[in-house]
Amino acid sequence: MPGKRLSGTLAAAIAAAIALMALQARAEPIEDFYRGKTMRMLIGYGPGGGYDIYGRLVAEFLPRHLPGNPTIIAQNMPGAGSFVAAKYMYDVAPKDGTVLGSLAQTLAIDSLTNTGAKIDVSKMPYLGRVVTNIDVGAALPKSGITSFDDARKKQYAVGVSGGGSTTVLFPTALNKHAGAKFKLIRGYSGTINILLAMERGEVDIVGAYGLPGILVSHPGWVRNGEAVILYQASLKRHKLLPNVPTLPELAQTDEGREVLHAAAATGDIGRSILTTPGVPPERLAALRAAFQAMLQDPDFVAACEKRKLMIDGATGQEIDDIVRDTLGLPPAVAEKIAQMME
Numbered sequence: 001m002p003g004k005r006l007s008g009t010l011a012a013a014i015a016a017a018i019a020l021m022a023l024q025a026r027a028e029p030i031e032d033f034y035r036g037k038t039m040r041m042l043i044g045y046g047p048g049g050g051y052d053i054y055g056r057l058v059a060e061f062l063p064r065h066l067p068g069n070p071t072i073i074a075q076n077m078p079g080a081g082s083f084v085a086a087k088y089m090y091d092v093a094p095k096d097g098t099v100l101g102s103l104a105q106t107l108a109i110d111s112l113t114n115t116g117a118k119i120d121v122s123k124m125p126y127l128g129r130v131v132t133n134i135d136v137g138a139a140l141p142k143s144g145i146t147s148f149d150d151a152r153k154k155q156y157a158v159g160v161s162g163g164g165s166t167t168v169l170f171p172t173a174l175n176k177h178a179g180a181k182f183k184l185i186r187g188y189s190g191t192i193n194i195l196l197a198m199e200r201g202e203v204d205i206v207g208a209y210g211l212p213g214i215l216v217s218h219p220g221w222v223r224n225g226e227a228v229i230l231y232q233a234s235l236k237r238h239k240l241l242p243n244v245p246t247l248p249e250l251a252q253t254d255e256g257r258e259v260l261h262a263a264a265a266t267g268d269i270g271r272s273i274l275t276t277p278g279v280p281p282e283r284l285a286a287l288r289a290a291f292q293a294m295l296q297d298p299d300f301v302a303a304c305e306k307r308k309l310m311i312d313g314a315t316g317q318e319i320d321d322i323v324r325d326t327l328g329l330p331p332a333v334a335e336k337i338a339q340m341m342e
Contacts, residue, residue: 030286034068037098041074041273042089044082044103045161046190050213052076054130054271055102057309058291061300065290072100078189081165083110083117090119095278097287105133105269106166106341108326109262113338122327123277125284126319128291131312133270134238135166135208137174137230138221143204148180148230148245151205155181159194159203166208166266167194170233170247172340173263177256178247182207205230211238212271212310219308233264259336262329265322270312272319288316 041059045051052074059072077085082104093099101124104110111121137158139145145156151174160167167188174180185203188194191213194206211232214221221227222240229244237246247264251257275287294300295313304311329337 030283031067033097033283034066034070034286037068037070039063039070039072039098039100040093041072042085042093042099042101042103043074043076044078044085044101045076046078046192047076048217049191050133050210050271051082051102051104052190053213053216053307053309055273057300057303057307058100058102058130058273058294061294061297061303062290065293065297067286067290070098078161081110081161081168082107083114083119086110086119086121086124087117089274089276090124093276095276097275097279097283099276100127100287101274102271103274104165105266105272106169107274108269108323109169109266109329109334109337110341112327112329112334113341120277121323122320124274125279126272126274126316126323127287128295128316129270129272129312129314129319130295131212131271131310132267134211134241134267135170135233136211136214136241136244137170137205137207138209138214138227139205139230140198140227142201143228145204145228145230147228148178148250151180151182151230152178153181155183156204157185157202158182158205158207159188159197160184160186160207161188161190161194166233166263167191167206169208169263169337169341170231171205171207173247173260173337174231174250176340177252177259178250179252208233210271211240215310216308234267235261235264255336258333259340262326262333262337265326268322269319272314274319284316291316 041055043052043055056074059074108121111117111119158171171182197203232244234246247260248257251260
């Protein structure tokens with residue numbers, strides 16, 4: 001018996017040594033690959049919004065957790081609700097794990113409903129999520145709007161960016177399924193430009209402004225009632241917005257509730273980071289491991305607290321699962337959403 005126990009212990013030690021050698025064999029090439037590299041974080045919107053804020057935050061802290069400690073440069077590439085950046089990543093960018101993206105949380109819906117997109121988002125794996133994102137529709141008091149019911153009685157101008165973005169989807173869906181009378185004013189490159197237009201009186205409402213971004217740029221909107229929050233794109237009311245209706249709550253029919261439910265579910269993807277198709281599995285695993293380590297990094301957490309940024313992380317696999325569920329929406333629901341995103 002002692003001989004058998006010794007034999008078993010020796011076998012376990014050998015197995016552990018082999019596993020360690022295999023891990024080191026994988027880690028060293030990854031470290032060699034990333035050492036001295038300059039990676040890119042493509043941000044699908046203009047400066048200052050939530051995608052920009054979180055994309056740059058990840059670009060700052062992720063490298064310290066990647067083997068080889070590469071540098072990540074953030075680059076804004078706005079256009080078509082981040083589809084310009086998505087197409088670049090899918091068709092042009094190197095497929096080697098050096099190009100990351102902070103793109104629309106509606107990217108899966110966009111690709112499902114835009115038959116000309118020719119992007120299979122299921123092949124663009126996510127590293128992980130930094131935070132869920134509840135988009136809200138908001139107006140300044142000078143607009144005269146006091147609640148969503150006002151938008152059912154009178155037409156108000158809503159600033160929106162490119163087709164396919166939540167700034168288009170949410171007000172359009174509310175027009176069709178909740179009785180709103182929003183007039184969409186197009187042509188803005190991102191949230192910051194829409195906010196400036198609202199300040200100037202060009203538009204009355206920003207149709208989709210992420211709660212995490214609001215708490216950084218305009219905390220008084222939520223804390224002190226300095227803006228009127230008309231709706232929240234969420235499946236349940238956020239604790240900071242207990243009196244603001246969710247999209248599904250505003251639906252006037254069962255069909256409308258189904259569509260608005262699908263639109264609101266994009267908040268679970270929130271501010272997530274993805275990469276290109278074709279990244280070698282061992283590099284994708286390293287990127288995902290580094291992302292999770294970053295979320296637990298005390299310096300990262302402290303930086304978020306200092307900048308008043310929310311954290312609500314998830315793994316890349318969890319976000320990939322949400323994408324697959326979205327891509328499996330019933331065709332009838334997908335068609336209705338497609339019509340609203342034009």
